[in-house]
Amino acid sequence: MATTLGDFVQITSGHPFRGRIESNKDGDVYVVQMRNIDAEGRIDVKSLTLAKSVRENSLDRLRQNDIVFIAKGSNNTASLVEGLTKDTVCAPHFFHLRIKPNKQNSILAGFICWQLNQKPAQRYFKVSAEGSLQVSIRKKVLEETPFVLPDLETQRKIVNLHRCSMKEIKTYYRLIENRQLEMTAIASDLLNRLDKST
Structure with a gap:
């Protein structure tokens, strides 16, 4: 049976x-903004802005394993x-x-x-985006996103594999950066020696 994202969240x-x-500084909520999403798609909780909320509504406070989706722009x-340890909104x-209460035992937020x-x-999002000056995804479009739901064990394997791959990519980038710094230091030392010998 075909399912959509809206069936689960x-x-x-x-x-x-x-x-x-x-x-x-007297604000009551921290705010997740697009600038707080790092290159790996994670929320940098240490960089959140403390602000004054427009309304007192506990329902829009983010909870562990909720998901935020960038609806405006091309990304x-x-x-x-x-x-998160403090009251936070997006x-x-x-x-x-947020995963529906009756679906919490069948789907992982990380898999979503x-x-x-x-x-x-x-x-699907690129084809469905609307707007000329600034494209955006409507709620209805997001709800109707085609979604495949495997069993929980398969979901866990996929999520763990993804996390491992992201760690590996991060490690590779660090190695590349360190090697570039090493080569820069070698070049600088070599050129300094040449300058002194002339």
Whole structure:
């Protein structure tokens, strides 16, 4: 049977801030904005802005294993909510996804994120995006995203494999960066010696 994302998650809009989100030391919520999503799609919780909420609504507070989805712009990706210790919301540029209560024992939030970030879903978003100056994904479009649900064991294997691959990529980039620094140091030392000998 064909399934869609909306069969498994509740989707709500981000917190309705008006205009620019201003930092406020007396604020009551931290805010996930697009700039807080790192290159690997993770939320950098240490860089969140403390702001004053527009309304008192505990329902839009992010919880562990919720998902935020970038709805505005051309980079429509999903990020898993992890490591939050304070009241936090997502900006209006996001949709807030939460697994439905009756689906929590059959699907992993990490698997949802992984599938939304894969090529089939990304192609669907590119075709379905609307707008001229700034493209966006409507809630209905996100709800109707085609979704494949394997058994939990398969989901766990995929999520673990993805995490391992991301760690490997990070390690490779570090090795490349270290090698470049090493080569720069060698070149600098060599050129300094040449300068002194002339």
